[in-house]
Amino acid sequence: MTSSDPGWDRAPTELFDEWARGAVRKLPLYRRLCEGAALDREVAERLLLAPDPSQRIPNLLLAAVHDVVLSADDGADSVALRAWYASAVDEPRPVGDGADDPWPHFRSLALQHEGVAELLRTRATQTNEVGRCATILLALAGPMAEGRSMGLVEVGASAGLNLLLDGYGYRYHRAGAGNGSDAVVAGGAPLVLDCLLRGPNEPPVPPAVPVISSRVGVDRTPVDLADPDRARWLVACQWPDQPKRVIRARTAVAMAHGRRPRVVVGDAVDDVARLVAEVPESALPVVFSTWVMSYLSAERQRSFVSELDHVGRERDLSLVFAEQPGLVPGLAEAGVVPGRPDGAADGSATALVRVDWRDGQRRAHRLADQHPHGSWVEWLG
Numbered sequence: 087m088t089s090s091d092p093g094w095d096r097a098p099t100e101l102f103d104e105w106a107r108g109a110v111r112k113l114p115l116y117r118r119l120c121e122g123a124a125l126d127r128e129v130a131e132r133l134l135l136a137p138d139p140s141q142r143i144p145n146l147l148l149a150a151v152h153d154v155v156l157s158a159d160d161g162a163d164s165v166a167l168r169a170w171y172a173s174a175v176d177e178p179r180p181v182g183d184g185a186d187d188p189w190p191h192f193r194s195l196a197l198q199h200e201g202v203a204e205l206l207r208t209r210a211t212q213t214n215e216v217g218r219c220a221t222i223l224l225a226l227a228g229p230m231a232e233g234r235s236m237g238l239v240e241v242g243a244s245a246g247l248n249l250l251l252d253g254y255g256y257r258y259h260r261a262g263a264g265n266g267s268d269a270v271v272a273g274g275a276p277l278v279l280d281c282l283l284r285g286p287n288e289p290p291v292p293p294a295v296p297v298i299s300s301r302v303g304v305d306r307t308p309v310d311l312a313d314p315d316r317a318r319w320l321v322a323c324q325w326p327d328q329p330k331r332v333i334r335a336r337t338a339v340a341m342a343h344g345r346r347p348r349v350v351v352g353d354a355v356d357d358v359a360r361l362v363a364e365v366p367e368s369a370l371p372v373v374f375s376t377w378v379m380s381y382l383s384a385e386r387q388r389s390f391v392s393e394l395d396h397v398g399r400e401r402d403l404s405l406v407f408a409e410q411p412g413l414v415p416g417l418a419e420a421g422v423v424p425g426r427p428d429g430a431a432d433g434s435a436t437a438l439v440r441v442d443w444r445d446g447q448r449r450a451h452r453l454a455d456q457h458p459h460g461s462w463v464e465w466l467g
């Protein structure tokens with residue numbers, strides 16, 4: 087949930103109804119579960135166990151039950167419900183009526199399972215979407231061409247999986263085109279991220295992943311991947327009806343066990359300059375932020391740019407962000423959200439922007455529109 091999306095003054099049944107008809111309408115399992123909760127006040131009001139009103143959102147209950155399904159819990163309802171979850175079994179049972187209806191098992195876990203109640207009381211939904219690395223890599227093509235290594239500083243880094251972008255492979259492809267026309271970077275990596283190219287322009291796919299000389303993230307509540315419960319929660323917050331995303335998250339979490347990135351507790355605005363100062367002088371600091379700025383007030387968004395302006399007067403620096411323009415009015419007021427070069431109005435797409443400070447001068451480039459999770463990109467630059 088974002089600062090501009092208050093849901094906590096609404097009846098929980100209403101929120102589930104809205105989700106069933108909106109966010110999860112194409113996902114049979116989650117649509118059925120949200121439809122069930124929309125008609126069942128007792129289940130929907132389990133959301134009220136969350137002490138933070140901004141967390142009283144359907145995804146919290148869905149994630150809490152998903153977490154129990156993914157755990158080794160051997161209660162009858164957990165075992166039965168698992169059959170419908172593509173994140174837990176290879177061939178999930180189709181959602182239907184009668185014995186094919188997952189709702190009674192979900193309802194029972196939602197109302198009676200102490201583990202679900204505990205998660206509702208103590209956790210907040212949190213994701214770390216590695217698919218976004220596919221568009222960040224394209225945004226880095228410009229700085230890479232300058233020939234310097236990079237010091238990555240990610241604000242709102244969650245578990246820090248995107249700080250490991252040089253460990254993943256990338257495949258950029260056009261709809262309907264054969265494999266031969268795909269642009270592939272580091273195709274032998276254990277996790278290859280697919281990104282569909284839209285629109286007439288070809289993006290600058292770099293020949294290789296960048297050379298990263300330092301990396302650090304900051305998050306107000308980082309996910310500690312060393313804790314198996316926390317790592318499972320990160321996966322539980324994904325939607326089981328989207329098995330590709332779940333597999334991607336699991337693979338990235340597994341890869342991070344060998345080289346866990348440093349993510350410190352802190353604030354995107356207050357700590358960014360301090361972390362940039364840690365980047366070795368020989369490297370270009372690259373700050374990046376994906377779906378984080380919308381959690382900040384417009385004033386804090388402006389302060390974020392002003393912090394970087396201060397740094398940019400002293401040393402070269404780049405900022406890459408992927409954020410929805412309507413949710414970042416403070417960045418726009420600070421002059422770092424240029425319109426689309428073709429003059430088209432912004433819709434709900436995520437804007438990919440790079441801001442470069444070189445020799446004390448700031449220049450913002452509107453590079454692309456993209457899917458929020460990086461599954462497609464329309465290059466504009």
Ligand SMILES: C[S@@+](CC[C@H](N)C(=O)[O-])C[C@H]1O[C@@H](n2cnc3c(N)ncnc32)[C@H](O)[C@@H]1O
Nearest residue numbers: 214215242244305306307353354376377378381
């Ligand atoms: C939607 S998640 C995106 C995580 C990650 N950037 C990604 O793209 O997968 C937003 C993250 O921003 C963090 N966050 C929100 N406000 C923050 C702030 N003021 N300072 C640091 N982190 C913040 C949250 O804790 C959460 O991990």
